Amino acid sequence: MSADGDNRLSGPLADPAVEAGYPPEHPERVGFFTDTSVCIGCKACEVACKEWNLLPEDGLELSGMSYDNTQDLGATTWRHVAFVEQRIDTTTRETVDIGMPDMTRPGDSSTAAVDPTEDAATQIRWLMSSDVCKHCTHAACLDVCPTGALIRTEYGTVMVQDDVCNGCGYCVPACPYGVIDTRPDTGGASKCTMCQDRLGAGETPACAAACPTESIQYGPLDELRDRAAQRVDELHEQGVTEARLYGHEPTDGVGGDGAFFLLLDEPEVYGLPPDPVVTTRDLPSMWKHAAGAALTAAVTIAACFVGGKR
Amino acid sequence: MREWLRWPVLRQLSGSDFLGRGRAARSPSADEPARIENADSVVRSVCPYCAVGCGQRVFVRDGEVTQIEGDPDSPVSRGRLCPKGSASRQLVTSPSRQTKVRYRRPHGTEWEDLDLDTAVDMIADRVLATRDETWEQTDEQGSLLRRAMGIASLGGATLDNEENYLMKKLYTALGAIQVENQARI
């Protein structure tokens, strides 16, 4: 699309704020590193976020998904703690999903519970992870927004300007993580702003400020990436070989996330896509194909006028 | 004309944000100050839920609590709060909180309104009547009892020490001994 080549739509990008027109002396890019290995599932992040951003309650439903009654991120839930109950073989570190307990009456189906004494090497573990908007380096929501309501901020984060958004909803299916949504009460799109206003005041985002165990760490993204790499090494040394980072690579499909994670299992187990790609990476190709199709249509129509009246 | 010049498309064309993904598309709302910045006062407090005693900062504007968050200075909590502590603003500003005295007369089927002053006065009368009615000066053997067994109280663990102190002092002087709180439960 431009002289910068692919960088404007995908691939590693050193400074997304400059890309979005901010002068080079803008503040450092900040982000979240969520270390799920120390998350205690207290949901302080969820409440602190709602309290600060004045978000309403959005459902009093017992989900049955372990202790997760929030269920997903949404327009009025900008932090969501996932709970995964599973078995792990302590020698091989292989995990066995438990998932939602069978909704049928036990005995009616063949999925009888595993006898825990059968395999002494497996033990129960309970994964908890606080999910949030990833503040992608290449943010599809922002790219597809027709009004400029979604913008890149000077901190390299992505936010919705509520006074601009007309509720077209395009950002909703564009997000590869299923983060952003429109609010039924206001009609506008809404998601984590990384507490843009608090950042302006020199404060930490509400969720990270509340987090009792420093599972949610906020800071300059480069620092967080270093810290995360160290933490993974540490866990590997302790035998937690399944620890891995998610969303930290600038070479990934979204150019790296502004909010990345240390996970203890595959991303999809936490409801995260295993290999997200910003949809606009393919936009040039899409337009090429569309142009070809449009041309085809034009030519076809023209051809239809060639010839007689038959 | 000025409105027209603020049209982001013009900013896109004239500025560094040709694609309109940042600076050019920015609305003044993106720079609105945080409500903790324009608070009239920031009050140091302590979380009212469990006994860890996390520090809280209470932000006030126009006589209303606008935000409650952890106090980073506290060596107990280092600025952190659990979900309950984080919900403190909702606790104190919740519209479900009662603001008026409610009264139910004996055998009544509905709540009634009652003036606070009248309520306290009526309670004082009840206390004195029950005290006299159930007073025990001595037991059968003549040992001093000096108490009123008709009055009991439950509560204190969520209150301030000063409040517990006045409660215990007043009850003891009245001879009410069945004074208990959550520490027993």
Next chain:
Amino acid sequence: MSRPDDSAERSAEAGNDFRSYYGQPIIKEPTWKVPDVPAYLYLGGLAGASSSMAVLAELTGRTHLNRTGRVAAAVGSTASVVALIHDLGRPARFLNMLRVFKPTSPLSVGSWIIAPFSSLTAAAAASEITGRLPLIGRLTSISASVLAPAMTTYTAVLLSDTAVPGWHEVYRELPFVFAGSAVSSAGAVGMLATPRGEAAPARRMALAGSALELAASHRMEQRAGVIGEVYREGRSGKVVRAAKVLTCVGAGAALLARRSRVAAIGAGLCLTAASAATRYGIFEAGRVSARDPKYTVVPQRERLANEGAASG
């Protein structure tokens, strides 16, 4: 991403063996409403092809067909805008669509296309109906026709440029499906509203559009891999199949339409319904693919496995 060595193997087991978070969707289902957005898609395509048809009709002296095309383009594009506005969460802020020009946003690009296009076609249609300012009418009609081809396919990009597997993974074929559908829908309207004598190009458009649509659809489903399921199975699959049947029937009728007014009307109605159903079916298939985490996880896992195989 660093991950255990065995993960690639595990994920390589394709099909239904995938892991998820309690079966919850990973991406959000579009909030776009029915019939607003399918109508927007259909009407935009119809308007675009109709505009081209009008200009060519005028050039070739087919006044009725010109009139039909002009009116269809104007009504279609205006209704398309109305449908879009109706779908907005905050309709009063429709004009914010022109607040910025976002080359990265197909909806922004589309808005910048549809805004002049609908104005021009409206002017052209007004001139045609009132008979006033014919020169202006002609100029606006011709101007609109420059934008017309884009009108037929930009909505395909609009859908493809999302994380919805059923739309994104078929971004190469989808514009051709839309183009074919647009041409055939304009042809259908041309057949319906134009005397048979002038309607030959419309009939040909109906046939050619249908052929293009069917061919592109077929190719799309072939190439979609596991995601192709959403175009074959369930409710969305039924709608897509119905659209195809209607297209075939409509095209067959169009072959007879030269001789029969009834056939012409039948073909026009069938193809109009087919075109609308195509848009609706594709819309619905996308929603299904968004709801089931399988369509997000399995293709991504396959991609990773392939990358792993290539690099490892």
Next chain:
Amino acid sequence: MAEAHPVGFQWVMEAKRRGAKVFHVDPRFTRTSAMADQHLALRVGTDIAFLGGLVHYVLERDRYFHDYVVNYTNAPFIVGEQFRDTEDLEGLFSGFDASAGGYKTESWQYEGTEASPSAGRRDQWQKSGQPQEGETSSHGRERASSGPERAGSGGPVYPGSPESDPTLTHPRCVFQVLKRHFARYTPEMVAQVCGISEEAFTEVAEALVTNSGPERTSAFAYSVGWTQHTVGVQYIRTASILQLLLGNIGRPGGGILALRGHASIQGSTDIPTLFNLLPGYIPMPQAHTNEDLQSFAEADGATKGYWGNMRSYLVSLLKAWWGDNATADNDYCFDYLPRLTGDHGTYQTVVDQIEGLVKGYFVIGQNPAVGSSNARQQRLGLANLEWLVVRDFNMIETATFWKDGPEIESGELATEDIGTEVFFLPAAAHTEKEGTFTNTQRMLQWHRKAVEPQGDQRSDLWFYYHLGRRIREKLTGRRPERTAEQRERDRSVLELTWDYPTEGPMAEPSPDAVLREINGTGPDGESLSGYTQLADDGSTRCGCWIYCGVYADGVNQADRRKPGNEQSWVAPEWGWAWPMNRRILYNRASADPDGRPWSERKAYVWWDTEQEQWTGHDVPDFDKKKAPDYEPDPAATGPEAIKGAEPFIMQSDGRGWLYVPAGLVDGPLPAHYEPQESPVSNPVYPNQQRNPARQIFARPENRYQPSGAERGSEVFPYLFTTFRLTEHHTAGGMSRWLSHLSELAPAMFVEVSPELAAERGLRHLDWATLVTARTAIEARVLVTERMQPLRLDGRTLHQIGIPWHWGPNGMTTGDAANELLGVALDPNVHIMETKASTCDIRPGRRPRGVELAPFVAEYRRRAGITELTGTEHADDPSLTGRDERERGNENER
């Protein structure tokens, strides 16, 4: 801890980061378990067996901290010949009186001493020469020789010095008694009782002992999972024994940490809204033993340790309350204090409400209608009052029981028939008033006022101040018409110091002035700086002696807020901890007998030989100038009688007690007894199923269930325990009304294992009904592998987890777990057993309306429950006092 105290848990995570191992012992796999290195799923109610196993492990392998044990504990003291252990008496200690359901405790004493419990109970014993154990009144037995009402205050006292054997070899020394007593608690026994593997047990035991000693310390953190049992006090005792043996008390990183659940539950114990205490753990006087100040205080005056100054503390308190009216001539108004005659605890009070004895009830920030055990019993009590005052934020169940309580729904009560007059007064929140909370570390923190309360909302300080003011005005006004007797009665009220300054339009009394009164003043009216300044001659005033110093130098020390990162890791300049701002109690034990730190790594407080005083990171919990080699004069009393090498200065011998010669009513050592209701026969002492001295109330609304091998126990085959969730608070008064919390845990549920679900046909997310002898409740089912069946002796046992936050009112509603529980109490502290009981569970919703009572009655019939069920060997005033006719004619409600 991660569940109920998440922010406190950050320090566990911090320790873990530095290499600490975390073991979580809990019947349920919780959020804490998820973070622990190992989770041990004990059978509910078996912690004494588990901890006793650890004690056994330490003793058997000689892994105790020898120098610490010999010098700082009562291990060398010789126990009297008359003492018989549970080993000798098949699960009972000597002195048990089966007819009274309690112990005569004098046989537990040391040789050569006459141990007696406490000032509050002693002189009756001294006068008669014979403890009058077993007397029963309507308020429970007065346990003259044990004084449980005083046990929290620092232990009983005894004159003289016990015989001692520093070699620890005398067969009757405490150490040897301990060894014999815990010999049964082998790893095999632990496995059999608790349902955990021997390997898992050994791993914990080994980790614990290797992480204790001069270089390392281990800590125990507990909460009501330990206290809410019929043997709750003995749970803590077992942990104390273990930690003393390992040398983990009084040292950094050690201790037994109570994680308390309410903002000032510690404060409301220190300044007690509790029947048995006066501020600072001074016991309330007893009718039959404390006739005057002299007899109340003198025994303490003759003893060692800081309780020797009891008279100073009490006289200063009386001076604070009755001011100039309290003089030496009138015993400083000692006779204005009402007297106790037994248990006047909250569960006894509810019984008295039902019996019509208690007529007026203040409920202040509590919600007994759903928050206390046997909630129906609580509501029956509320319904039988003349008047009720409820002060809270929201319309809690205790305020609305007459209108929409479960008994209205079931038809048992009708609104029109309930004569209770109810006053609901809206309360001010913590942001709307100032004052101090005392946190779980004994630290007072002042919270400042941010905004004014709205409408009729007032602080409780306002309410009690103005209520008192009005009462005094009325009494003054009515004085002419009062009889002489009544006027005498009124003097304690009218002469009370009640002149706090008020401010603002609401006339809010000054909490600052109250805190100054609590701190105390000297003859010059200036604030005192510490309790050592208190005098027994009426020259000082102090509202709570342990809080003396909180206003030292005229400064509100509780309001100190020097940022944590600008001071040492002990952070002594944030808030103020009692006593004397000491952050670790008995910290003299962090140094060896010579006053040197046990190790550099664990240095905390030590003797500075150059300065000749104690110094360190914390305020030394010791006489600052008392040298380690100080030997008291044999005739010395009070603090002067404590040696320079005896750290436990509140104890009457300066030592930590492995064995408790007096002060407890249910044994000098802990022994495993099954909970009041258990499906298991006691494997440790087969002839003694339950705590023989437990306190129960066999009443129609409080029926007990058969246990173990008793007929009918199979009707209630499942164990259950109640628990808290992170997302809610206690009985829900501060969480169920908040949307941001309610949405996180939006429905009452129970946790069951997949195996139990299969056994009972329970479906995930469907409804289940839980039944006990009291009633039935319903809840949604969460089937989770976090709940694991136990295998005991080839038998499978299922445990059910029940959160107790719900009730019928608020934003998220549900049946209260407390409906299920009966009231059976620990006899020392009268705390109920909520953490272990039995029930049945079945799919579907519970019967509603009039169908509920017959449904539950049928369960009782099937289990053969009578009023005698589960009452053997127990202390139950209602049993001995009851009519034979009623006994024979079981009237089930």
